[in-house]
Amino acid sequence: MGEVIVITSGKGGVGKTTATANIGAGLAMRGYKVALVDADIGLRNLDVVLGLENRIVYDLVDVAHGHCRLKQALIKDKRFEGLYLLPAAQTKDKTAVKPEQMKEICLQLKEEFDFVIIDCPAGIEQGFRNAIAGAEKAIVITTPEVSAVRDADRVIGLLEAAELREPKLVVNRLRPRMVRQGDMMTIEDIIDILAVDLLGVIPEDEQIIVTTNRGDTVVLMDRSRSGEAFRNITRRILGEPVPLMELERDGHFFARLRRIMGLG
């Protein structure tokens, strides 16, 4: 029996889809069987982020309405053995699926896969309720901004009200240099405010844009900082205790100089 995890944030554009793709790929890299579910009906994107957009035949709504079997709608990734995508429908809207149907689909996927990861749409309306219906655990993504942290707080409240206790937090797009200058909230600030456990921190990284342009994942890239962050998150999901990585290891020249001189 696998585990169903929903990735959510409230606010849009904080990196839910990118995180879903990379965490899923990271788990598949470690040899697990993973199903990614795009619950953003009407605005599907997980397919393009994974580079699988040309292979969609059936989608989540087809499965929910019994137009095809679940296995027919699952797209197998060619790079990662064991990674599959259940795409969202693009021409329908959030009301095309009901929470009970999502629950049923998650139950079926759980029997076949080690991990079922659901990419939740932005917002807290029916799309959100659908996405969390079949989940047993939740990962909340935020960025170090007032608006994103506020929305994360609201979502954490709603998750707990829906019996999804103790969601784990991922802070995305952190800029270590701005944090050092006092112009960006620190991880401690955010944890202090949201009072949840931290699952990981992903530094701002242009490589994300480059890999997404190509429909690739950054988690495969050995030398990428964000890739390393996603690999660490993957390991923590698997229960390994991994310390937070040194975010300024490759800081700019003066930061390195200060460190060499024992001042930093």
Place this chain on the structure above:
Amino acid sequence: MLEFLARLFQRHSLSSKDVAKERLRLVLVHDRANISPELLQLLKDDLIKTVSKYFEIEEKSLEVTLDTSDDVVALVASIPVHRVKRSVKVASV
């Protein structure tokens, strides 16, 4: 000169991330309070119970709100009092 330096450092100490954190803290007090009107009702009921031991009050016009002004959040309760009770019964603990 010293004053100038002090001002400079004082300005510096209130970095934008501290402003962000403080604004978040305040907005969340309201957000979290807004999530559960039930909680406010529970508080009202408790207030009525306690205050009624000492005063005769008009329960229907009792108002409880969270008020944000400047950078302080205050719990504001408006309780119309008819009269003070003469004999206050102290519940034995």
